[in-house]
Amino acid sequence: MDWIFWIILPLTGLTLGWIIRWLYARFQLTATEQLARRIREDAVKDADAIRKEMLLEAKEKIISERNHAERETRERRAELQRLEHRVLQREDVVEKKFRQAERVEQQLAEKEKAFASRESTLMHEEERYRLELERISGLTAAEAKSQIIKHLENEALHDAQTIINKIEGEANITAEKKAQDILVTAIQRLATDVTGEVTVSTVSLPDDDMKGRIIGREGRNIRAFETVTGVDIIIDDTPEAVVISCFDPVRREIAKIALDRLISDGRIHPARIEEVVSKVSRDISQKIFEEGEKLIYDLGIHNISNDAIRLLGRLYFRTSFGQNVLRHSREVAQLASLLAAELGANRDLAKRAAMLHDIGKGVETDSDLNHAEIGMEMARKMGEDPRVVNAIGAHHGDIEASCIESLVVQIADAISAARPGARKETVDNYIKRLKNLENIATSFNGVEKAFAIQAGRELRVVVHNEQVNDEQARLMSRNIAKKIEDDLHYPGRIKVTIIRETRIVEYAR
16 A cells, blocks of 8 residues: 555645646736736827827927918918009009000191191292392302302311311320220220129018017027127017128128028027028038139139139128129229230239239238238238239239239229229219219309210200300300319310200290
């Protein structure tokens, strides 16, 4: 019996161990299922939260786009209304002009008939007067015409000889005539635009609410913008506009473009401001280089360093008395080339020196030297020809010109700055000279009106017919010309024309 006990005992132990392992595995499976259930529930909750958040963001984006579309629709509707109003006004004007043209055409037809009738009557009267004059004078029309023509020829020959003698005398006395002819030829062969620029830029806003967004909470946006760009933002009562003020034109242009982009984007905060300004600065730097390359390409000049190209490109954003410095440099280079060709100087050298003569204005420096001295030093460092260096330094007379090309650059710079319309002060002097011409004419007795035309090269004077006869008009023209010669300084010659008119008005009742 003992052997049965020892056999049953191990079997019982094995069975009990198997039961315990099965219970333990069952317990672990239940715990795992509970953990999986909790994980699944947490995942469902997170998914619901993410879905709600995405729906909220989508709704906000839809509302924002809807508001933007509605604002654009309102603006386009307002623009269409303005265009429609303008078209209606133009239709009214065209209709009025059409009716007026019909009335004028009818009046002209009536006058044409009246003139034809009067012409026929006058022809008969003229024939009768001619026969009567031939009977009284004892001369035929051909003989009288011959005598008058001979008298006019003698008088014209006398006046022409007087003018010829005067011109020859002036040519013998003045040695500057040739120089004037060369300058006039060079100026006439060059045609450039007239430009004027200021130190402020205006940025348009979609509405006045944008001003508050530009300022930001407690002014943080505008302070960040002014700090990054180095400009002043002026926000006043001007509707839908702000003003950017800065004496540095490059910084002003960067600020203007950056503000336009921020307004278009709608996101205005300090971090976004720094990002946009940085990108615009890179774009402006690229534009500066492109403008410099365009200048040297247009002028056909080679072997210019990249530093010089950038300095020339910066001149695109600079002005001098309202004249764009880059366009001024191009104009001076073209004038210098023309003058050098007329004088037999080195055209390429003169053109190169003229293009670089204001390069000192593109250098950012705290030096107390003027732009001619700075430009001369920059040209020397870039390895330019000594004659080019001298022309840059001498174009305002700061140093003595050492070659004829330096004098050519100096003359071309003076012509570009002094031509009418180039600079604001020159325009004022030009208008003052025209007024002085008219004032001299109106100071004579018997003058009704005076007009300076053809840029001051001709003065037309209208006199009273009853106060000034033909001989007095001839004498008055000489006296006006003499007074102009004595009182005014002017280039070339001024033509004085006296106009004497007789008007006889009678009414048929």
